[in-house]
Amino acid sequence: MSKQINVALIGNPNTGKTSVFNALTGLNQKVGNYPGITVEKKEGLCKLHRGVKAHIIDLPGTYSLNASSLDENVVIELLLNKNDKDFPDVAVVVSDVENLKRNLLLFTQIKDLEIPVILAINMSDRMQRKGISLDIDYLEQHLETKIALISTRKNKGIQDLKQLISNYKELSIKPCLNASEIDIAYFNNLRKAFPNQLLYKLWLVITQDVNFGKTDRKTIDAVNNFKTKKPGDLKRLQQKETIKRYQFINNVLKKGQTIDLKNATDLRIKLDRILTHKVWGYAIFGIILLTIFQAIYDWSSVPMDFIDSSFASLSEWVKSVLPEGAFTNLLAEGIIAGIGGVVIFIPQIAFLFLFIAILEESGYMSRVVFLMDRVMRRFGLSGKSVVPLISGTACAIPAIMATRNIENWKERLITILVTPFTTCSARLPVYLIIIALVIPEGRFFGLSYQALTLMLLYLLGFLMAVFSAYLLNRILKIKSKSFFVVEMPSYKVPLFKNVALTVIEKTKTFVFEAGRIILAISIVLWVLASYGPGEQFNNAETIVRTEHTSLTEEALEDKIAAHKLEHSYIGIVGKAIEPAIKPLGYDWKIGIGVVTSFAAREVFVGTLATIYSVGSAGEDEDTIKSKMAAEVHSNGKKVFTLASGISLLLFYAFAMQCMSTLAIVKRETNSWKWPMIQLASMTVIAYVAALIAFQFIK
Amino acid sequence: MNTTIQTILVIITVSLALVYLAKKFVLKPKKESNKSCGSSGCGCD
Numbered sequence: 001m002s003k004q005i006n007v008a009l010i011g012n013p014n015t016g017k018t019s020v021f022n023a024l025t026g027l028n029q030k031v032g033n034y035p036g037i038t039v040e041k042k043e044g045l046c047k048l049h050r051g052v053k054a055h056i057i058d059l060p061g062t063y064s065l066n067a068s069s070l071d072e073n074v075v076i077e078l079l080l081n082k083n084d085k086d087f088p089d090v091a092v093v094v095s096d097v098e099n100l101k102r103n104l105l106l107f108t109q110i111k112d113l114e115i116p117v118i119l120a121i122n123m124s125d126r127m128q129r130k131g132i133s134l135d136i137d138y139l140e141q142h143l144e145t146k147i148a149l150i151s152t153r154k155n156k157g158i159q160d161l162k163q164l165i166s167n168y169k170e171l172s173i174k175p176c177l178n179a180s181e182i183d184i185a186y187f188n189n190l191r192k193a194f195p196n197q198l199l200y201k202l203w204l205v206i207t208q209d210v211n212f213g214k215t216d217r218k219t220i221d222a223v224n225n226f227k228t229k230k231p232g233d234l235k236r237l238q239q240k241e242t243i244k245r246y247q248f249i250n251n252v253l254k255k256g257q258t259i260d261l262k263n264a265t266d267l268r269i270k271l272d273r274i275l276t277h278k279v280w281g282y283a284i285f286g287i288i289l290l291t292i293f294q295a296i297y298d299w300s301s302v303p304m305d306f307i308d309s310s311f312a313s314l315s316e317w318v319k320s321v322l323p324e325g326a327f328t329n330l331l332a333e334g335i336i337a338g339i340g341g342v343v344i345f346i347p348q349i350a351f352l353f354l355f356i357a358i359l360e361e362s363g364y365m366s367r368v369v370f371l372m373d374r375v376m377r378r379f380g381l382s383g384k385s386v387v388p389l390i391s392g393t394a395c396a397i398p399a400i401m402a403t404r405n406i407e408n409w410k411e412r413l414i415t416i417l418v419t420p421f422t423t424c425s426a427r428l429p430v431y432l433i434i435i436a437l438v439i440p441e442g443r444f445f446g447l448s449y450q451a452l453t454l455m456l457l458y459l460l461g462f463l464m465a466v467f468s469a470y471l472l473n474r475i476l477k478i479k480s481k482s483f484f485v486v487e488m489p490s491y492k493v494p495l496f497k498n499v500a501l502t503v504i505e506k507t508k509t510f511v512f513e514a515g516r517i518i519l520a521i522s523i524v525l526w527v528l529a530s531y532g533p534g535e536q537f538n539n540a541e542t543i544v545r546t547e548h549t550s551l552t553e554e555a556l557e558d559k560i561a562a563h564k565l566e567h568s569y570i571g572i573v574g575k576a577i578e579p580a581i582k583p584l585g586y587d588w589k590i591g592i593g594v595v596t597s598f599a600a601r602e603v604f605v606g607t608l609a610t611i612y613s614v615g616s617a618g619e620d621e622d623t624i625k626s627k628m629a630a631e632v633h634s635n636g637k638k639v640f641t642l643a644s645g646i647s648l649l650l651f652y653a654f655a656m657q658c659m660s661t662l663a664i665v666k667r668e669t670n671s672w673k674w675p676m677i678q679l680a681s682m683t684v685i686a687y688v689a690a691l692i693a694f695q696f697i698k
Numbered sequence: 699m700n701t702t703i704q705t706i707l708v709i710i711t712v713s714l715a716l717v718y719l720a721k722k723f724v725l726k727p728k729k730e731s732n733k734s735c736g737s738s739g740c741g742c743d
Contacts, residue, residue, distance in 0.1 A: 325704035330711060517722060523715035527708070659723055 004053045006086055007046075007165055010075060010110060011094035012103050013061035014366075014489040016122040018042075019152035019498055020094050021058040024162070043086075048166045057086055063102070065109040065204060066238060076208055079113055080201055090116045090168035092161070097123045098130055098490060100257060104143075104249045105242070108176040111145070112200040116171035118146050118164045125151040126490070131260035139256040144172040153495060176248055179203055182241045186229070203241075207234050268491055275367045278374070285368060289458070292355045294451040300347035307347075308624060311340030330526055334610055338522025341606030341624065342515040345429040350507045352425065356394070357502035361494035365390070370488070379470040385415040389465055392422035393458070394506070396661045400668055414472045416668055417678055420661055421465035421654065423458045425510060426601040430652045431457055433605050437629055438645025453649075460653055464685075510602075518606040521596055525570060525610045532568035540564040570611070584651065584687070585644030585694040587633060597657045604652070647694035655686035 009024075011017040025044025042058035062072040065079070078084055079091070091110050095103030100121065111117050119139075127133065140147050146164045150157030179199040180187040190202055229237070274280050315332045322328040359365045372386045385403070392399035396419050403415045423431075431454055439450045536543065540563045548559055565571050573595075574588030581591045593607040605624065612627040631639040656662070656679045665675040 323704075325701055327704035327707040327711075330708050335711075516718065520715040520718045520722075523712055524719065527712050 003051070004055055005048075005089040005165075005168070007054045007056045008078065008086075008088035008091045009056060009058045009094060010091055010106065011061060012063050012096070012099070012106060014363075015061070015094045015096040015099075015103060016152050017061060017094040018058060019495060020092070020120060020122060020150065020158075020161075021056060022497055022501055023152050023155065023158045024054070024056055046162065046165075048162055050166075052166060054162075054165055055086075057088070062106065064106050064242075066208070066242075073208070076204060079110065079115065080204060088115060090118060090165060090171065092118045092120050092165065094120045094122055097121050097127055097132055097134075100134075101246075101249055101253055104252075105245055107143070107145075108245050108248065109200075111143075111173075112175040112177055112179065113204075114173040114175065114198060116168045116173055118148060118161070118168070118171065119143065120148045120150055120157075120161055122150050122152060123490075124149045124157065125154045133258050133260075135256050139252065142252045142256065143176065144174050146171060153492070175200065177241075177245055181244060182237055186237075207238055271491060272367070272488065275364065276370050281367070281371050285371060288359075288364075289455055290447060290451075292352075293455040293458075294447055295355070296348050296351045296454070297448055297451045300351055303347040304344055307344045308340070311336060311343065315340075326530075329530065330523065333530075334523050334526030335519065337609040337624075338519045338526075338606045339515070341429075341522070341609040342511060342518050342602075344624065345432065345602075345605075346507055346511065348432060349425055349428060349510050350503050352428065353394070353503050353506040354499065357499040358494045360502075361492065361498055363489040363491045366488050375466070379466045379473070381411070381414065381466070381469045381473070385411065385469070388415050388419050389422050389462065392419045392424060392465075394425055396420045396422070396424050396658065397664050400661065400664050403668070410476050413669065413674070414469050414476065416665055417472060417674065418465040418468045420656055420658070420678065420682065421461050421468060423461040423653070424601075424658075425506075426514065426658065427457075427461075427652055429602050430597075430604045431649060433625065433628065434640070434645050434648050434652075436625055437640045438642050457649060457653055464654060514600060514602045517600050518603050521603050522606050522610045525592070525596065525607055528570035528573075529565055529568050529611055532564065532571065534567065536567035537564055540567065565611070583694070584690045585641070585647045585698065587631075587639055589631070590639070590644075590648070594651070597652075597655075598659070600659065601652060601657045641698075643694050643697035646697055647690040650693050651686045651690040653686070654682055654689055656682035 009017055009021050021042060021044065024046040044056050044058075046054040046056050048054055057078075059075045059078065060072065062075050065072075065076050078086055079088070081087060093103070093107040093110060095107065107117065107119055121134070134149070136147050136149065146167075148157050148161035148164055150161055152158070180191075182203070187199055187203075191199060194202055275284060315336045318332045318336060319328060322331070356365075359368070369386045369390065372390065376386055376389075388399040388403050399419050399422070400416050403412045403419070435450050435453050439453050442449050444452065531537075541560050544556060544560045544563050548556060551559065566575070570592055571588070574592045577591045577595065578588040581588075581594065586594065589608065589611050592611060593604045596607045597604045608628060609624045612624075612631065628640055629638075633639055662675040662679060665678060666672055669675070
């Protein structure tokens, strides 16, 4: 049987920790959540020598073991709990060669927990350019560890790191700092009260209010009348600890590291000056956004058309091969149409995440956060709100969880309430199909109207979030502010492997997470659209043939399908809500799409694909887009016009249609009050905006 | 495949879809954490 060891990858944000994780594990990785909380857990397997396998856990980035967020708590709780199945046999602290001093703070803290630690100094390929040289032997000797000098970019040093992991038993576990030095009298008392426990662990339990095993702050308080200090005094001691650690680090680096500034190039400073400029910074960001949206349209049209027609052909093929019957219809009109409604958006979603990954990998995204911070502050938002709002373009759920690092509760609440306005990837399929139907294909200065519309919708969501924050700021009367510090990582050429893994992971999440819901809803909708009560449904054929004696057989079949759909269960529901949505320019079929979208927005396209598949007997309009384009009202007018299309786009831009987001808001605010207020207010805003747009444009 | 088998397959598929949706949205297991958010007054304590 092969042996397996646990390896924890720990490090400051932006040190290339995930690149190291990718280099060690390749595609043998999976992403999940830590039990009970929604902090992302990345783990993977790495083969070492002699059949030994390393179970690698990529822990959330943290600057120190003084946790201020749930993400950072995850790191501490794992390192304190020896009974945890993931407790590391060895920790690899990944540090960035340019910020070694700051990175070593975390290293010394982990070392003091008496866990074998390897120091992996990443981005070593930049040393020469930055004028940095390291005396590895000296550093190893004084930090009492083994060092792997690596470059994930150049794929160097990874084998050495694997070798060091294999030999982890040879590592010293001697601490860097004698914990008692923080406060001799206090720590002596602590040692007397807990003679068998590691002092630094106890110190972390006291200062971080976390628990390990059965020990927590309360039990420490209760034992032998040992009294923990007041929070203010503890903070002062923490500061003293940090100063002592930096004194140790400075002493080590004085001889272990030399930086020759004459050899360092200042390209980064020059680039920063332009990219964060108060005029050019925004202009460049605007141009980058335009390019991205244009590329999303230009590059994905061919694969999208191919996927759309392939699913239409598959549906027809299934119908022709399988014997006639309910299940064959469910397969062709429900399941295949539903899956098609998901798969068709893979190219555009993959391209969007490709660009986002490139911007993040290159270090540009931090500059965008810095730029946006300037705007945010004018509207009373915390600088820390920028990160949730920007990450909300992928999905509101992690974005809302990212608000946990906003200390001020009211600022955090405002950010939670406005984040769902930013355009998440679930809105993308709805936008794309509606834009393709109602916005002409012409170009303006080389940019297509469709790409411009998509960009405007993204801007609209962002502006609405900022405007709502401004209003909420006034209503909730926020007085205090929190501070925002953003780290500007060095500019890097994005690593293909990292970008590819991000794109694959995000696309997979969309297909399998959203896809399962869409497929399940498509199946239920197919049943509701294929069966109905009463004479009108059961005798549809007789009724239609009697009423329309002069029509051709093909036209009659279409009429019968439409009549059946209108009197099916879903038709009855749709007709019941039609009066409420008619002023917005929607018919009852769109109404069904809007209602099912309250589970998740992306369901809209799948819903319409299913409804139109059931309601059409003809074979002329086979793709989702062509079926929607051919849809007409009873008076012969097209259903999807510019007016109804803009109305729908605005409705989806503002409406709160995501049950998972509501659930996460409930969890983060610990009350149903805020998600209900959010649901009601966003729905009202969406309805009014859609109503005004339709009534003006029609 | 006769009509009965097709109907049974439809019932099984729809039941699976309904169970999945119920699990996803209605019977979602409660995963309450005893951890606070690191800030006072956030309602999570």
